[in-house]
Amino acid sequence: MPATIHDVAKLAGVGIGTVSSVLNNSRPVSEETRRKVLEAIEKLDFVPNPSGRRLSMGKTHTIAVIITYFTLASQFERLRGVMSVIAESDYDINLFAIETIPQRNKVFQTVPRRGRVDGLLIFSIHPTKEDLRRIRQQKIPVVLVEGYHPELSHIFLDDMAGARQAVEHLIGLGHQKIAYISDYLDDLFSSGFNRNRYMGYCQALEAAGLPVRPEYHRQGWHTRENGRQMALELLNLPDPPTAIFCFSDEFALGVLEAARDMNLRVPEDLSVVGYDDIELARFAQLTTVRQHLFESGVQGVELLFEAIENPDAPIKEIQLPTELVVRQTTAPPCR
């Protein structure tokens, strides 16, 4: 039903090659002919069929964005960064959200294919050996955002340093009993690389000569409600912590809720530090570790575009800073 390039050629009285030339500026066309072709295109409201184009060119002009933890506001921020670049480009974006292992498998099996997409942008996932094998075999450009792999381009965020900063801040305020609420360390997707924040936490404690108390570490699936639950558990301990550092702002907001539930004042009775600096951290006056979320999305696509442009270039690594943003949920302990 939609017009094809043949219809345009016929109406303009030229060959299909000429129409294609006009469309892509791929070879010189006389002014006169160009005008006729453009008129025909206009009249027929012709837009080239992308499948035909893709098939012929072997390029899809599409990138896949694969996202885990799609419930997190931080992922949304990153995605927004990506979209802001995409809108200016002539690329399309295919979105894949993965929440479960079967989904992860399906996506990694089917998506990283030449002929399917031109490149992959992967958020917060640590590729396995198997993934890497496939990527190599398909020679498909990949950029990890908030991920690390020595053989793949990535936007790297120094989680260990960020966590250390946060905990050092608490220690500096005089806290000795600092708990940590995290995602599962042996995470399904990231194969343990989110241990980094935990390690930063431990390092800071040890550097200050403080013990790492296992009962002060809780793990749970990434929701605010879980943050609240875990905080309640911590605060009901015989010897409760005076400060809680959280893997994400999402968790931290849950902790603030828990404090409210227990009529604890923040920061007088309890200090809370989050991670990410999502939009609403500012609103909640939350002390947190800022990641450049939007920016990481922007740089991620840009890196990917470069890699698509120039597939043989060496991998690139961009490190974005993390910085502690001190707001009003941290203070010296009262007791």
Place this chain on the structure above:
Amino acid sequence: MPATIHDVAKLAGVGIGTVSSVLNNSRPVSEETRRKVLEAIEKLDFVPNPSGRRLSMGKTHTIAVIITYFTLASQFERLRGVMSVIAESDYDINLFAIETIPQRNKVFQTVPRRGRVDGLLIFSIHPTKEDLRRIRQQKIPVVLVEGYHPELSHIFLDDMAGARQAVEHLIGLGHQKIAYISDYLDDLFSSGFNRNRYMGYCQALEAAGLPVRPEYHRQGWHTRENGRQMALELLNLPDPPTAIFCFSDEFALGVLEAARDMNLRVPEDLSVVGYDDIELARFAQLTTVRQHLFESGVQGVELLFEAIENPDAPIKEIQLPTELVVRQTTAPPCR
């Protein structure tokens, strides 16, 4: 570089038609042959090239999701609803975020095409006559989410009723001076259909015999910061309002910030009502009008799938309820 169906056929010692049959179960194949084909597929790690398939079938197995106000958490919620359904289907999703008029034009000109996508899911945009013409001409299924058009399927949210509820609640508490902070009424994208909430606001006032005071109505682009600014303006009026109803929770959070800036207590000195009930409204204890955001995304795709399945079915209209959620930012006025 990737294996094609011809490679598979050759390796398995069969014809390409047979391979295709195995892939799509499109005609009976003997057990023996099927086994050989599957083995070859396995060995070559073959996955059909989507462009070829699309071109041949005239179906893309892709839907476009077009989103405005992509900064809003509410849109993210909707998108999450969409993704949850998509993940279970064998459809891909192409995401388009539009923030400006040129972007809007480009997207509406190029995306609603047979051969490009099988269907469109459009968030919070009111299609123009021109859009409709194109959609009709291309005979492409469309579902509007948070939109209304008599000739297109849509998930409808009764904004007028929602706004009325909110304002009636404030009036019920005894407020007489109720301001409204909104998006631009003559909005670029929605051609005035977001007037509905404004009309609900006016209706409620008039029903209670209260005047609609123009100085109590502010319009601005959709960000929390703008909400804050507009609230400051309102609160510095010679005769400031005692309650502010907001077009979105985003705005409302800005209003709360403004109140904090001015050392006003909420709800004692100022009542605030939002709209959407995004995740963080609960955290902020915000009284708001709940929309079933996630659900609207879910139902939107489902409607779209139905329409793709059965293109000649009459358009469908689903109305999702809005409900007032009273939390702690509203109370009777003190003065």
Place this chain on the structure above:
DNA sequence: GGAAAACTCGGAAACGTTTCCGTATAGACT
């Protein structure tokens, strides 16, 4: 004026599928 160069342009081939027409083989029935 004629050869060479420059400029235009037409359309077959190729991209990787699915579809479908047609053929081959095996089994059933008379």
Place this chain on the structure above:
DNA sequence: AGTCTATACGGAAACGTTTCCGAGTTTTCC
């Protein structure tokens, strides 16, 4: 044994592009 039916399968054609070879026309230059 011969005919018919059912079953299994091969491969050409078609989908809508881009690419590129080759041909036609005009211009340039000696």
